[in-house]
Amino acid sequence: MYMKKITDNVFWVGKNDDRKVPFHRLILERGTTYNSYLLTTGKPTVIDTVDIAFAKEYVDNLKEVIDLNTIEYIVINHVEPDHAGALPALAARAKNAKIVTTKLSSELLKDMFKLHNREFIIVHDGDRLDIGGKILQFFETPYLHTEETMITYSIDDKTLFPCDIFSTHIANNELFNDLAAGEYIEDFKVYYKLIMGPHRPYVREMLRKINKLEIDMIAPSHGYILRENAHDFIRMYDEMSSLVDDASSKKVTIVFSTMTGNTTKIAGKLAEGLKESGIEPYVFNLKNSNLDEVLDRIQISDGVLIGSSTKYGDMVRNVEELLQALKNMEAKGKLSAAFGSFGWSGEGITHIENYLNDSGFTVINQKYLILNRGIDTPAFPLRIKFADEESLHTAYEAGKIFGEQVLTH
Numbered sequence: 234m235y236m237k238k239i240t241d242n243v244f245w246v247g248k249n250d251d252r253k254v255p256f257h258r259l260i261l262e263r264g265t266t267y268n269s270y271l272l273t274t275g276k277p278t279v280i281d282t283v284d285i286a287f288a289k290e291y292v293d294n295l296k297e298v299i300d301l302n303t304i305e306y307i308v309i310n311h312v313e314p315d316h317a318g319a320l321p322a323l324a325a326r327a328k329n330a331k332i333v334t335t336k337l338s339s340e341l342l343k344d345m346f347k348l349h350n351r352e353f354i355i356v357h358d359g360d361r362l363d364i365g366g367k368i369l370q371f372f373e374t375p376y377l378h379t380e381e382t383m384i385t386y387s388i389d390d391k392t393l394f395p396c397d398i399f400s401t402h403i404a405n406n407e408l409f410n411d412l413a414a415g416e417y418i419e420d421f422k423v424y425y426k427l428i429m430g431p432h433r434p435y436v437r438e439m440l441r442k443i444n445k446l447e448i449d450m451i452a453p454s455h456g457y458i459l460r461e462n463a464h465d466f467i468r469m470y471d472e473m474s475s476l477v478d479d480a481s482s483k484k485v486t487i488v489f490s491t492m493t494g495n496t497t498k499i500a501g502k503l504a505e506g507l508k509e510s511g512i513e514p515y516v517f518n519l520k521n522s523n524l525d526e527v528l529d530r531i532q533i534s535d536g537v538l539i540g541s542s543t544k545y546g547d548m549v550r551n552v553e554e555l556l557q558a559l560k561n562m563e564a565k566g567k568l569s570a571a572f573g574s575f576g577w578s579g580e581g582i583t584h585i586e587n588y589l590n591d592s593g594f595t596v597i598n599q600k601y602l603i604l605n606r607g608i609d610t611p612a613f614p615l616r617i618k619f620a621d622e623e624s625l626h627t628a629y630e631a632g633k634i635f636g637e638q639v640l641t642h
């Protein structure tokens with residue numbers, strides 16, 4: 234009863250959780266499943282585990298269907314404890330198993346579950362692993378749903394094990410989408426919107442990777458296994474991640490002041506990042522711009538980036554004049570962020586951010602990005618020490634992130 238066949242030598246060994254599950258400040262009203270898979274090949278392999286709350290039950294069940302000492306590999310696609318939570322319990326019993334995962338994931342798992350003495354196999358995009366009768370291939374899919382995430386593809390079964398991607402939070406015993414007792418497409422879309430939507434560019438990247446694969450079945454970590462019309466679900470992700478808004482209709486203004494040109498370079502990189510996300514920004518160096526013209530432009534913008542280098546613990550004077558003037562503007566709904574070059578303390582950038590907050594702009598900073606995208610990125614306020622090449626690249630990335638926020642706001 235416990236182990237359910239998916240396809241040749243591939244079994245579901247997960248947990249159906251029909252409680253109202255608290256998760257990411259939501260209550261999953263229809264419950265969920267934690268789908269773990271056992272591949273009974275020459276080198277038996279487990280793909281993902283179950284929620285940490287069910288670790289003991291999971292291992293007790295699994296040992297009834299396989300000698301845990303024979304498990305060769307435990308593939309971990311994503312470290313969150315609703316997937317990897319039973320790893321320590323399983324690894325303690327499956328003593329010969331090597332843990333197959335990405336480099337970042339291995340570091341997180343070691344720290345989170347004290348697995349420092351365990352053998353890991355680190356895989357990179359496109360790497361393959363022979364599990365004795367089947368070949369698995371791995372693809373890094375960062376930020377879907379967190380930075381370390383990857384997906385596993387069984388070449389022989391034409392089956393994708395994408396972990397959170399293509400999941401649905403619905404407790405069920407039917408297992409397959411063609412057997413679903415009730416409606417599930419809406420929940421599938423809601424899941425996308427909440428978990429994948431904030432990482433839209435990464436969804437596009439993932440789709441480019443899997444489009445090259447032959448896929449008959451998608452076996453995610455939550456909800457139904459999609460064996461009927463698997464491609465319809467890929468198409469839905471494609472549609473939902475395509476921008477509804479025309480990027481060219483979104484307006485972003487970059488305004489800055491500089492003493493020796495370093496902040497000019499940062500503004501240039503931000504502009505490049507914005508262009509990459511599809512937005513052509515207006516860029517003003519305050520030294521040779523008309524303030525009224527700058528204000529008019531900000532008035533019609535969806536987002537504004539304001540920068541200054543730090544001069545004697547402050548921003549450059551004309552930036553403060555601009556910020557004073559912005560206090561009278563209807564800023565509600567506009568996104569904004571601060572940036573600038575500094576030498577040792579960088580107070581100017583913090584002063585700019587304070588002004589933006591006080592004026593009613595929605596300020597993009599680490600707190601905003603953690604709460605809205607679930608990632609701990611320090612993209613903004615963008616503080617660059619002088620202007621070396623490496624840190625200028627972070628400005629380019631920050632430009633892309635800002636663009637994405639504007640496009641999806």
Ligand SMILES: Cc1cc2nc3c(=O)[nH]c(=O)nc-3n(C[C@H](O)[C@H](O)[C@H](O)COP(=O)(O)O)c2cc1C
Nearest residue numbers: 492493494495496542545546575576577578579619
């Ligand atoms: C007159 C002067 C005052 C400065 N004061 C500070 C300061 O108080 N704190 C700081 O972090 N950097 C300070 N710096 C360093 C600059 O912020 C740093 O060189 C920065 O890269 C300059 O960027 P910019 O070329 O865009 O003006 C100062 C530099 C100058 C020339």
